Amino acid sequence: MPFIKKNYGWIIVTILAIIPMFIFSAMFKxxxxxxxxxxxxxxxxxxxxxxxxxxxxxTGEFSIRWxxxxxxxxxxxxxxxxxxxxxxxxxxxxxxxxxxLHFVIFIWAEGFSETFTQFNYIAGFIAVLILxxxxxxxxxxxMKKLKRTWTKLQSWAYLAIILSLLHVAILEKTWMVYAIIVxxxxxxxxxxxxxxxxxxxTKQVKL
Numbered sequence: 092m093p094f095i096k097k098n099y100g101w102i103i104v105t106i107l108a109i110i111p112m113f114i115f116s117a118m119f120k121x122x123x124x125x126x127x128x129x130x131x132x133x134x135x136x137x138x139x140x141x142x143x144x145x146x147x148x149x150t151g152e153f154s155i156r157w158x159x160x161x162x163x164x165x166x167x168x169x170x171x172x173x174x175x176x177x178x179x180x181x182x183x184x185x186x187x188x189x190x191x192l193h194f195v196i197f198i199w200a201e202g203f204s205e206t207f208t209q210f211n212y213i214a215g216f217i218a219v220l221i222l223x224x225x226x227x228x229x230x231x232x233x234m235k236k237l238k239r240t241w242t243k244l245q246s247w248a249y250l251a252i253i254l255s256l257l258h259v260a261i262l263e264k265t266w267m268v269y270a271i272i273v274x275x276x277x278x279x280x281x282x283x284x285x286x287x288x289x290x291x292x293t294k295q296v297k298l
Contacts, residue, residue: 100178108185111153118142143200150193155259157186158252159269166276169285172292180229183248187226190255194219211261218254221247 120130131142140148164179194216198206206216225245227233234241252273259266278284 101181104178104181104185108157108181108188111149114149115146118146143196147193147196147200150189150196151259154186154189154193155255155266155269157182157189158248158255159272161186161248162252162273163276166279169279169288170292177231180231180234183225183229183245187222187229190219190222191226209261211258214254215258218251218258221251221254225251 118132120132131146133142161179161182164182197212197215206212225248228237228241228244237244256266256270256273259269279288
């Protein structure tokens, strides 16, 4: 089908982004016997986590994973010459959605005022604020409308990932994995390194 051929990247990313959300279904309880009551299941978390803490952990983990994936798109193109701008856009949308979910659950658990009590919370909050305009301008329509401004706007994603890594670094040690991946990606982007890789790849193709 023409639609699938044109949008297969979006479809794959959408499926991968939505599947983990099915985990949430086991953590919520809906009671319609007396109106519509939406509550969390008790003891729905693991490793001594409450259900709300588990939701907070899951959404945070997936938001940083998607953000890291977005920033590996350009290095992937440099290394292999495979590039799909719209797949990267879909990844960006997944990043923003998971990050917003993470922030909403944080407010649910701790309250909005808690956002400004610690540096890592503030860093995470600013990252979410940056992602909101990126989310609403991630469509092809906005890309055509904003033209070069769109690229400059999307470049703010770099600041968002740095702030997100700071946010995670203060909370737990798993941030090192993401920091290494992002660091390698930035290393590959260095003009001299990038040109050498592209020249080597082009030479191999000709052979």
